Amino acid sequence: NAVFSLNDKSVINGVATHSSGNHAQALARAGRLRRVPVYIVMPRNAPRVKINAVRNYGGIITFCEPTLKAREETLKWVIKETGSVEIHPYDNYRIIEGQATCTMELIEDAGAPDMILCPVGGGGLLSGTALAAAYFSKNTEVIACEPAMADDAYRSFRAGRLIPGVNPETIADGLLTSLGERNFPIIRKFVKDIVTVSEESIIEAMRLVYERMKIIIEPSSAVPVAALIENKLDVKGKTVGIILSGGNVDLKNLPF
Amino acid sequence: NAVFSLNDKSVINGVATHSSGNHAQALARAGRLRRVPVYIVMPRNAPRVKINAVRNYGGIITFCEPTLKAREETLKWVIKETGSVEIHPYDNYRIIEGQATCTMELIEDAGAPDMILCPVGGGGLLSGTALAAAYFSKNTEVIACEPAMADDAYRSFRAGRLIPGVNPETIADGLLTSLGERNFPIIRKFVKDIVTVSEESIIEAMRLVYERMKIIIEPSSAVPVAALIENKLDVKGKTVGIILSGGNVDLKNLPF
Numbered sequence: 001n002a003v004f005s006l007n008d009k010s011v012i013n014g015v016a017t018h019s020s021g022n023h024a025q026a027l028a029r030a031g032r033l034r035r036v037p038v039y040i041v042m043p044r045n046a047p048r049v050k051i052n053a054v055r056n057y058g059g060i061i062t063f064c065e066p067t068l069k070a071r072e073e074t075l076k077w078v079i080k081e082t083g084s085v086e087i088h089p090y091d092n093y094r095i096i097e098g099q100a101t102c103t104m105e106l107i108e109d110a111g112a113p114d115m116i117l118c119p120v121g122g123g124g125l126l127s128g129t130a131l132a133a134a135y136f137s138k139n140t141e142v143i144a145c146e147p148a149m150a151d152d153a154y155r156s157f158r159a160g161r162l163i164p165g166v167n168p169e170t171i172a173d174g175l176l177t178s179l180g181e182r183n184f185p186i187i188r189k190f191v192k193d194i195v196t197v198s199e200e201s202i203i204e205a206m207r208l209v210y211e212r213m214k215i216i217i218e219p220s221s222a223v224p225v226a227a228l229i230e231n232k233l234d235v236k237g238k239t240v241g242i243i244l245s246g247g248n249v250d251l252k253n254l255p256f
Numbered sequence: 257n258a259v260f261s262l263n264d265k266s267v268i269n270g271v272a273t274h275s276s277g278n279h280a281q282a283l284a285r286a287g288r289l290r291r292v293p294v295y296i297v298m299p300r301n302a303p304r305v306k307i308n309a310v311r312n313y314g315g316i317i318t319f320c321e322p323t324l325k326a327r328e329e330t331l332k333w334v335i336k337e338t339g340s341v342e343i344h345p346y347d348n349y350r351i352i353e354g355q356a357t358c359t360m361e362l363i364e365d366a367g368a369p370d371m372i373l374c375p376v377g378g379g380g381l382l383s384g385t386a387l388a389a390a391y392f393s394k395n396t397e398v399i400a401c402e403p404a405m406a407d408d409a410y411r412s413f414r415a416g417r418l419i420p421g422v423n424p425e426t427i428a429d430g431l432l433t434s435l436g437e438r439n440f441p442i443i444r445k446f447v448k449d450i451v452t453v454s455e456e457s458i459i460e461a462m463r464l465v466y467e468r469m470k471i472i473i474e475p476s477s478a479v480p481v482a483a484l485i486e487n488k489l490d491v492k493g494k495t496v497g498i499i500l501s502g503g504n505v506d507l508k509n510l511p512f
Contacts, residue, residue, distance in 0.1 A: 049467060211305060214503035216470040247470035254507055 001098035002087045003030035011036050013083035018071040020046050020054070021174055021218075022246045023089035026098075028059030039084055041075045043067075047250045090124025091180030099128025104136060106241050112137035113241035115233070117224035120144040120153045120194065121175035123183030125245055130190035140241075141192040143233060145224040147171075148196040152178045157187065157194045171199055171255060174220035174246060195233065201226035207256045209244070216247040219255070257354035258343045259286035267292050269339035274320075274327040276302050276310070277430055277474075278502045279345035282354075284315030295340050297331045299323075303506045346380025347436030355384030360392060362497050368393035369497035371489070373480035376400040376409045376450065377431035379439030381501055386446035396497075397448040399489060401480040403427075404452040408434045413443065413450045427455055427511060430476030430502060451489065457482035463512045465500070472503040475511070 003015055014037035017027055024040045031038030040059045042051065043066035054061060064074035079086055089095065102125070103116060116133055120126040126144050133140045146153050150168030156179055164178040179187070205225035209217050221244040227233055228240070259271055270293035273283055280296045287294030296315045298307065299322035310317060320330035335342055345351065358381070359372060372389055376382040382400050389396045402409050406424030412435055420434040435443070461481035465473050477500040483489055484496070 053467065210472055210507060211309065214472040216466055216472055251466060251507070251510055251512075256507075 001101075002092060002094035003027065003034055003036070005094050006085065010085055013085070014038060015087050016041070016075060016079050016082070016084040017087050017089060018042075018075040019089040020050050021248045023087075023095075024050070024054050024059060025057055025248075027087060028054050028057035032058040037082070037084070039078050039082055041071055041078060043071065047248075047253075049250050050248055053248070088180070090122030090127075090177070091182050092124070093182060095124050096128045096131065096183070096186070099125045100132035100135075101128075102243060103129045103132035103241075106243070107132075107136050107140075110241065111239075112140050114139070114238035115141045115143060115235065116241040116243065117143050117145055117227060117233075118243040119172070119175055119220050119223040119245055120146050120179075120187075121150075121172075121220065122177040123153065123179045123187055125243065126153075126191065127183040127186035129243060130186060134190045142190065143227075144187070144191050144194040145227040145232075146194055146196050147175055147202060147223060148198055150175050151196050153187070154194045154196050156184060157191070160188070170202075170219075172202055172218075172220040172223055174218060174248075175223065195227050197223055197226040197230055197232065201229050203255045205229050215244065216249060216251075217244050218246050218249045221245045221247070257357075258348060258350035259283065259290055259292075261350050262341065266341055269341070270294060271343045272297070272331060272335050272338070272340040273343050273345060274298070274331040275345040276306050277504045279343075279351075280306070280310050280315060281313050281504075283343060284310050284313035288314040293338070293340070295334050295338055297327055297334060299327065303504075305506050306504055309504070344436075346378030346383075346433070347438050348380070349438060351380050352384045352387065352439070352442070355381045356388035356391075357384075358499060359385045359388035359497075362499070363388075363392045363396075366497065367495075368396050370395070370494035371397045371399060371491065372497040372499065373399050373401055373483060373489075374499040375428070375431060375476050375479040375501055376402050376435075376443075377406075377428075377476065378433040379409065379435045379443055381499065382409075382447065383439040383442035385499060386442060390446045398446065399480075399483075400443070400447050400450040401483040401488075402450055402452050403431055403458060403479060404454055406431050407452050409443070410450045410452050412440060413447070416444070426458075426475075428458055428474075428476040428479055430474060430504075431479065451483050453479055453482040453486055453488065457485050459511045461485050471500065472505060472507075473500050474502050474505045477501045477503070 016039040018041035020042045044063040064070040118129045147170035149170040152165035206222035272295040274297035276298045300319040320326040374385045386398045403426035405426040408421035462478035
């Protein structure tokens with residue numbers, strides 16, 4: 001959605017980002033469909049599975065040192081050199097709109113559930129989910145689930161102001177980012193609550209989904225399932241939709 | 257279907273089998289739903305993931321030596337001791353009917369494809385698939401896919417008579433069995449063709465499904481995808497449905 005809603009002139013030199021998971025792959029694929037170059041800045045220690053996925057979808061990778069500072073600086077340099085446009089992975093309204101389609105499809109396919117559980121990192125998927133639920137089904141509550149070890153969204157939500165995470169460390173590597181400025185107001189308004197879960201439950205939830213549902217998910221996607229395992233929510237008699245957000249995982253290095 | 261179509265009297269002492277994959281799990285679950293005991297004979301070297309799955313679904317396991325002879329003898333003994341009824345994993349019309357629902361659902365959900373690809377081992381899933389396709393969509397061709405290293409169905413189909421496999425050895429461990437007597441006539445009548453694939457393509461196909469579709473499949477399920485990788489079929493401009501038949505795989509021991 002973000003790539004296709006730019007006009008021809010602004011997109012002519014391509015798009016760029018320094019995300020390396022879903023966002024990078026989606027951007028690479030959207031860029032190929034729109035026939036514009038896609039520049040992805042990735043830390044040089046990124047897992048091979050992510051590098052291969054981005055390359056297979058046609059992304060042009062620039063490697064950098066594995067720090068946030070190096071990623072941001074390298075991205076600036078790439079944008080300057082190529083004239084491409086940055087597409088932020090979550091703090092971007094067009095990205096939020098795109099993420100909202102997931103809940104739209106969930107409601108189309110399975111009917112509106114009483115509750116939707118969604119992981120939260122930067123808040124792109126969560127704000128899209130909450131907007132879509134509010135729009136398509138007024139009676140559906142959206143609950144965000146976050147690792148206790150990276151609980152900036154939980155704390156920000158409770159405090160009513162953005163509190164960035166400090167050195168978050170969780171196996172759910174897609175949720176290390178802190179809430180975006182555009183995401184937080186939407187989350188405050190449309191998300192019912194945020195709960196946190198332990199690292200152990202995340203791993204247990206991941207294993208359960210692999211073994212019983214046969215779906216490859218990354219630890220970030222297991223976070224809402226972990227909230228159910230921990231009995232953090234009153235779901236008795238309710239229909240619950242869970243957003244499984246991604247499967248970028250190194251199968252040689254599973255945590256169980 | 258097999259468990260529920262038995263009358264109360266015949267099912268009262270439970271059901272039994274010596275399969276250890278999908279069939280054992282399905283039987284355990286069906287038995288629990290019908291509140292009858294389910295006895296599963298498994299080789300004592302069966303992967304933990306299969307043992308756990310059967311136990312979780314409530315199956316009662318008897319371990320035996322890892323040979324076909326020991327499995328059959330132990331099953332006979334279990335049936336004698338318990339008065340349970342054997343449910344054969346594929347050479348059974350009720351099982352074939354149950355397997356047919358997969359193609360019924362495929363056609364309901366996605367419309368009738370031009371072609372359906374299905375793996376073949378004992379032929380339970382394949383005969384169900386072929387019957388359902390013939391019943392619900394006359395223009396859909398069913399093609400069976402088999403490992404070249406366990407090609408008894410391919411040879412039987414060509415010869416027009418049942419030729420049991422001799423020491424088949426393939427990574428697709430769900431397809432080691434030879435065609436059943438009840439399955440073969442259905443396959444001859446309703447299956448358009450059988451193609452074989454190499455072990456290398458099976459592994460490549462498995463990896464592709466894991467990394468791009470994020471679905472956990474066992475090697476047996478990758479066999480039809482391997483047929484596409486090998487360009488064994490003329491699929492140009494056609495819609496193709498693929499039956500992914502199972503995901504009983506030890507994630508600690510992937511072939512890639």
